[in-house]
Amino acid sequence: MSQPVIFCDFDGTVTEKDNIIAIMNEFAPDGWEEQKEGVLNRTISIREGVGKMFSLLPVSLKDEIIEFAIKNARIRPGFQEFLDFAAEEGIPVYIVSGGIDFFIEPIINSFGPLAGVFCNGSDFSGETIKIEWPNSCDDQCSNDCGCCKPSIMRKLEHDGIKKIVIGDSVTDLEAAKQADMVFARDYLKDKCEEWKIPYTPFGTFHDCVEALKIQTGVRG
């Protein structure tokens, strides 16, 4: 049987809500919502929109923003149990996120094991927060994703792996299109319906474990 590999989103998936939206609601001056709308209706790229949103925030707010992000983030139930199950089954779990390192790392630190965390970077050396893009699109993607999930999957994939994608949003759709199995909620679920991509709906990570037990032939 092929080796399953899990590519799991962070914002709105591992955490119950989107951390970028929460941070912007709390700290950003007027103007960020315009960027958000642009991203959602696809008139600007994710990379451009997210970059501009964070450029509205002075670097002096760094500690305050991190503290807020940690306090505000609620982890979706069953996440650690899900990681324990994957570890027992020898299934690597990668976090693949369009979020930013400075809030993801302190939140995810207490969970594991993880095979890796792919997300955007940040530079606090200027006056406002500058986002860095170490995982931008390869030559097969022209969406200007920022953190390009399909590109990361192509980089990590090799013969015989079964790609499992878990997500909730617009950035997960392209990844879902090239997955062998999809767990979807919220916007991604609607998009899977629209694109006729087979998916398993989930509310908690316990749901994912149950479905994986059946799919991978493991009985709990």
Ligand SMILES: [Mg+2]
């Ligand atoms: Mg998400």
Ligand SMILES: [Zn+2]
């Ligand atoms: Zn891309």
